[in-house]
Amino acid sequence: MTTEEKNILIEEDVVSVASQWQLMWWRFKKHKAALIATTIVILFYLIAIFAPFLASSNPNESNVPVAYLPPQTIKFFDGGIRPVVHEVIGSRDPETYKKVYTTDPNNKLPVKFFVDGYEWKLFGFIKTTKHLYAVEDKEGNIISPYLLGSDKQGRDLLARILIGTRLSLSIGLIGVTFSLILGIVLGGASGYYGGWIDTIVQRIIEITRSIPTIPLWIALGASVPRDWSVVKIYFAITIIISLFVWTDLGRVVRGRFLALREEDFVTAAKLAGASDRRIILRHMVPYFASHLIASTSLAIPFMIISETALSFLGLGLRPPAVSWGVLLQAAQNVQTVALYWWLTLPAVPVTIAVLAFNFMGDGLRDAADPYG
Amino acid sequence: MTQIDDQNNILEVNNLTKFFPIKSGFFKRVVGHVRAVDDVSFTLKQGETLGLVGESGCGKTTASRCVLRAIDPTSGQINFTTSNGNNVDMAALSNREIRPIRKEIQMIFQDPFSSLNARMTLLDIVGEPLLVNGMKNREERLERVSELLTLVGLRPEYMQRYPHAFSGGERQRIGIARALALNPRVVVADEPVSALDVSVQAQVINLLMDLQEQLKLTYLFVAHDLSVVKQISDRVAVMYVGKMVEIADTNKLFEKPLHPYTEALLNAVPVPDPRQRKTEKKHLSGEVANPANPPQGCYFNPRCPYVQDICKTTKPTLEEVKPGRFVSCHRAKELDLSGIIK
Numbered sequence: 057m058t059t060e061e062k063n064i065l066i067e068e069d070v071v072s073v074a075s076q077w078q079l080m081w082w083r084f085k086k087h088k089a090a091l092i093a094t095t096i097v098i099l100f101y102l103i104a105i106f107a108p109f110l111a112s113s114n115p116n117e118s119n120v121p122v123a124y125l126p127p128q129t130i131k132f133f134d135g136g137i138r139p140v141v142h143e144v145i146g147s148r149d150p151e152t153y154k155k156v157y158t159t160d161p162n163n164k165l166p167v168k169f170f171v172d173g174y175e176w177k178l179f180g181f182i183k184t185t186k187h188l189y190a191v192e193d194k195e196g197n198i199i200s201p202y203l204l205g206s207d208k209q210g211r212d213l214l215a216r217i218l219i220g221t222r223l224s225l226s227i228g229l230i231g232v233t234f235s236l237i238l239g240i241v242l243g244g245a246s247g248y249y250g251g252w253i254d255t256i257v258q259r260i261i262e263i264t265r266s267i268p269t270i271p272l273w274i275a276l277g278a279s280v281p282r283d284w285s286v287v288k289i290y291f292a293i294t295i296i297i298s299l300f301v302w303t304d305l306g307r308v309v310r311g312r313f314l315a316l317r318e319e320d321f322v323t324a325a326k327l328a329g330a331s332d333r334r335i336i337l338r339h340m341v342p343y344f345a346s347h348l349i350a351s352t353s354l355a356i357p358f359m360i361i362s363e364t365a366l367s368f369l370g371l372g373l374r375p376p377a378v379s380w381g382v383l384l385q386a387a388q389n390v391q392t393v394a395l396y397w398w399l400t401l402p403a404v405p406v407t408i409a410v411l412a413f414n415f416m417g418d419g420l421r422d423a424a425d426p427y428g
Numbered sequence: 429m430t431q432i433d434d435q436n437n438i439l440e441v442n443n444l445t446k447f448f449p450i451k452s453g454f455f456k457r458v459v460g461h462v463r464a465v466d467d468v469s470f471t472l473k474q475g476e477t478l479g480l481v482g483e484s485g486c487g488k489t490t491a492s493r494c495v496l497r498a499i500d501p502t503s504g505q506i507n508f509t510t511s512n513g514n515n516v517d518m519a520a521l522s523n524r525e526i527r528p529i530r531k532e533i534q535m536i537f538q539d540p541f542s543s544l545n546a547r548m549t550l551l552d553i554v555g556e557p558l559l560v561n562g563m564k565n566r567e568e569r570l571e572r573v574s575e576l577l578t579l580v581g582l583r584p585e586y587m588q589r590y591p592h593a594f595s596g597g598e599r600q601r602i603g604i605a606r607a608l609a610l611n612p613r614v615v616v617a618d619e620p621v622s623a624l625d626v627s628v629q630a631q632v633i634n635l636l637m638d639l640q641e642q643l644k645l646t647y648l649f650v651a652h653d654l655s656v657v658k659q660i661s662d663r664v665a666v667m668y669v670g671k672m673v674e675i676a677d678t679n680k681l682f683e684k685p686l687h688p689y690t691e692a693l694l695n696a697v698p699v700p701d702p703r704q705r706k707t708e709k710k711h712l713s714g715e716v717a718n719p720a721n722p723p724q725g726c727y728f729n730p731r732c733p734y735v736q737d738i739c740k741t742t743k744p745t746l747e748e749v750k751p752g753r754f755v756s757c758h759r760a761k762e763l764d765l766s767g768i769i770k
Contacts, residue, residue: 072586072593076547079592255456320543323498324606328557329530342547 079426080346090419096412100405104221108176111215112190113200115378117174118209121146124396125157125206130167140164141191141201165191165201173198205398207386216378217402223379225409227294227363228356234298236352239305246306247313248336254310261303269300273362277371286377293372297362301355308351312344346424354417357410364406380406437509438646439472439495439533439614444504444519446490450720462720464490465501466670469746472614477640477647479661479678481654481693483716487670489538492616492650494519496535497526508533511613531561531610538619540599544591550577550602551587557609576605579642580635597628604635608643616648621656633660654697658682663752666690669717669727672746675754683767686755688732691765699768726758734763 074082084090103110125144132139143163149156173187190198204214246257276296280289316322316339325335366372367381368388375382383402387393393400445468447461464487472478480488494501497518506518511532518526534557537543544553554576555569563569574584580601591599600620607615617636621629637660639645651657657664658678665675666689674687685691692712714731717723723730729739738758746756757763 072589073549074590076590320537320539321545323493324535324537324543324603325545325556325560327496327498327530327535328560328606328610329527330556330560334560339545343545 076342076346076426080423083426084419084423087419087422089415090422093412093415093419096408097416100221100225100409100412103218104225105179107218107221108174108215109178109184109186110188111200111212111218112171112173112187112198113212113215114174115211115215115219116376118211119206120210122157122202122206122210123208124155125202125210126396127203127205127398128159128201130201130203131164136164136166139167141167143193165193167191167201168198171198173200204401205396207383207399213383213398213401216383217380217405220378220380220383220402221405223290223373223377224360224363224381224406227290227297227379228359228413230291231294231298231301231359231363232352232355234295235302235305235355236348238298238302240309240348242302243306243309244313247310248317250314257306257310261306264300264303273366274369274371277366277369286373289373290377293363293366297359297366300362301358304355305348305351308347309344312347313340316340316343347421350417350421350424353413353420357413357417360406360410360413436473437471438474439509439648440505440507441471441491441495442469442505442507444468444491444494444506445502446487446494446499447502460720463670463722464719465494466719466722468504468667468670468672470665470672470675472646472648473662475640475644475646476662477649477660479657479664480648480650480667481652481657481664482667483652483693485716485719486667487719488650488652488667489618491667492535492618492648495648496533496616497521497530498535508614531557532612533614533616534607534610534612536600536603536607536615536617536620539623540596540603541623543603544599546591549588549590550582553591553602554605554609557606561610572609573605576609577602579608579639580605595628596624597632600624600628600632601635604632604639608639611643612645614646614648616650618650619652620649622651622653629656636660654694666693669719669722671727671756672754673728673756675746677752680753681767685765685767686749686753686760686763687728687757688734688763688765689728691767692731694768695766697768726756734759 108115122144125146128141128144130139130141141164142159142161143165144157144159146155146157148154167189168191169189171187171190171192172185173190175183175185177183187200190200193199200212200215202212202214204212204217207213207216242257242260246254273296277293280292284292322335322339325339330338363372363379364381364384367374367379368384370385373379373382375385380402384400384406387399387402444465445463446465447463449458450460450462451457452459466487468487468491470478470480480492482488490499493499494504495506495518497506501519504519508516508518508529510516510529516529518529521529548556551570551573554573555563558569558572563572570587573587577584577587582598582601582605586593591602594602600623604620620636621632624632633656636647640647647660649657649660661678663675664678664681666673666681666687668689674681674685674690676686681690682694685694696711712731717727717730723740725738725740725742726732726744729735732739736759742758744756744758746754747760748754749760
């Protein structure tokens with residue numbers, strides 16, 4: 057037997073004993089766009105975890121003297137070996153009273169790495185003061201370069217976008233979890249028991265889906281009391297969004313149950329004397345788990361967009377909460393967009409995250425049925 | 429508890445019916461019934477193979493699944509002699525009560541692709557009946573599964589493989605191994621070879637016949653391919669639109685059918701002899717009757733070439749015209765029908 061023949065034999069054996077998840081992974085790997093998208097999604101969640109480390113200025117600390125500062129750039133080759141940032145001098149235009157900023161190329165502030173700045177907590181409990189980079193000014197103060205400019209109150213936009221990742225992306229995850237629970241319980245009951253339960257659940261889904269979403273969100277958003285804490289509002293908004301998203305997942309689960317109930321291997325298990333519990337958990341759930349994961353990953357971007365839209369309209373999260381939608385509220389009028397274009401930048405991570413989730417979901421959906 | 433008359437009979441099906449409701453409208457009102465199985469009676473003798481034939485939609489699969497209680501019959505009796513000699517009416521048992529009997533009457537499925545869970549290895553598939561019936565020890569199961577796989581002609585080393593690594597014929601063998609796992613006495617085979625290639629069909633049929641001899645099995649063999657039925661069956665039961673029209677020994681039925689529908693079925697079998705292609709064939713005209721709205725009288729009367737007035741008004745009953753020959757036709761005694769074995 058030549059080595060080539062041996063290789064073929066080994067490969068064949070590997071496929072023969074490959075489980076569903078292995079087959080799925082092999083197929084998913086072939087979908088390059090989905091792989092890249094998955095990397096991006098993972099990066100986003102890493103950013104959410106390490107957001108304060110990646111920006112050295114406190115996202116909630118205002119610094120009015122540098123309000124509406126345009127994005128600064130780090131100069132990598134400016135004389136020395138160290139990257140530097142040119143110092144900014146702010147002054148008032150005597151005619152328009154508009155604040156204008158000029159950079160001073162002679163006043164170079166070196167960029168330092170792994171510096172100590174404001175205190176934050178990793179995973180919510182490990183206290184640290186480390187930040188990836190910062191610049192030191194003449195007086196030896198550690199300040200952050202405004203790489204994406206600052207807002208009306210002089211807060212660092214980059215730091216705010218990074219910290220906003222946490223709320224914007226976690227609302228997707230938590231919302232989808234709520235939807236999944238609703239979808240599996242109601243969709244599962246609908247598909248497994250059928251009859252009048254099925255009729256009622258399906259009518260609820262149809263009615264929910266026929267309601268125009270924006271007016272309803274406005275109504276529900278308006279009904280959230282103004283004096284609620286950020287956390288309470290956050291959960292209220294999540295639940296409101298998931299009340300819509302579960303209908304899709306509910307239908308997927310119901311359809312799978314209906315299809316699987318009639319499959320021969322389910323009958324075979326029943327004839328072998330297996331209990332309902334075993335049939336559902338051992339035979340049916342593994343069959344649609346992969347489809348469910350794919351549908352779920354396609355529901356997350358919808359959640360992110362919904363949160364952004366609601367917050368942008370002022371119906372979702374409200375300051376002092378920081379999410380991408382809240383940040384975009386600052387870019388609501390033409391004047392700001394024209395004068396301070398960088399305030400529209402929070403739309404960029406929204407777009408990238410939604411696209412990445414969609415591509416990942418597409419890849420998962422294609423890989424979900426490796427036997428098809 | 430009902431008594432089985434003949435000691436040789438392992439299963440007696442009496443007046444079995446299965447109606448599927450037709451629902452319509454917003455409130456799902458029942459507007460009619462599909463008479464999938466309509467007053468069917470037959471018996472299974474210990475160790476024999478009864479072929480159940482008929483065209484698509486005649487209710488043969490539904491009838492066989494009712495016998496297994498995979499679906500619950502609307503009415504009728506399914507008297508089964510269990511291994512310890514008790515007679516039970518399986519149709520009257522609750523889902524819980526039927527569990528201990530399930531292992532004595534198992535099923536082989538038509539489609540070897542949908543009958544095996546693609547997410548499980550052979551060990552788990554064939555071992556599942558053992559596991560849910562109390563064989564918790566993995567080593568024991570491993571041993572029994574490898575024994576079963578050898579029995580059906582598969583290598584036990586394949587145990588860790590998933591069904592996607594096997595061909596249709598091999599998958600069907602896996603399905604047979606699963607059906608035999610609990611040492612059943614009756615095996616209901618629902619068109620076990622019709623999804624397979626012709627060459628593989630023969631192998632699987634031979635396997636089934638060998639297993640029957642080895643394990644003293646009784647088969648209820650559902651099929652539409654008459655040549656397969658002729659090879660494996662001792663007796664043949666013919667169904668038409670949910671009704672049993674004729675039951676007879678295989679050879680006698682093929683020699684001389686007593687029901688016009690059986691004659692038509694037999695004559696529709698293609699003859700692999702080019703010299704006979706010119707011979708006249710009797711083809712049926714018309715469509716199969718709608719089981720939701722069957723015709724008056726004999727269900728076969730609109731298509732029957734021998735139809736008389738009585739056929740249009742009175743339903744014939746299944747009667748034993750000669751010992752072991754049951755037929756449901758008003759004119760059974762006067763007609764001289766032609767078979768295909770000379």
